[in-house]
Amino acid sequence: MLDTALPHIETLRRLGAERAAVWVVERFEGQVNMAYRPDELQKLARLGLPLCVSGYQVEQRLDG
Numbered sequence: 001m002l003d004t005a006l007p008h009i010e011t012l013r014r015l016g017a018e019r020a021a022v023w024v025v026e027r028f029e030g031q032v033n034m035a036y037r038p039d040e041l042q043k044l045a046r047l048g049l050p051l052c053v054s055g056y057q058v059e060q061r062l063d064g
Contacts, residue, residue: 002043
């Protein structure tokens, strides 16, 4: 996604995009861990957009 957005971010800003962010939404049971490679973080920084992370814990269903 970052590779797709990078070549076009300045065009989007010139066209009037004022509010944008990169979202990571994770659905999890128990514990969630996230890791990002340095090259991914560099691309995110080049976009100049905030990184928003949201997690939603799913309750385990007991059958029986």
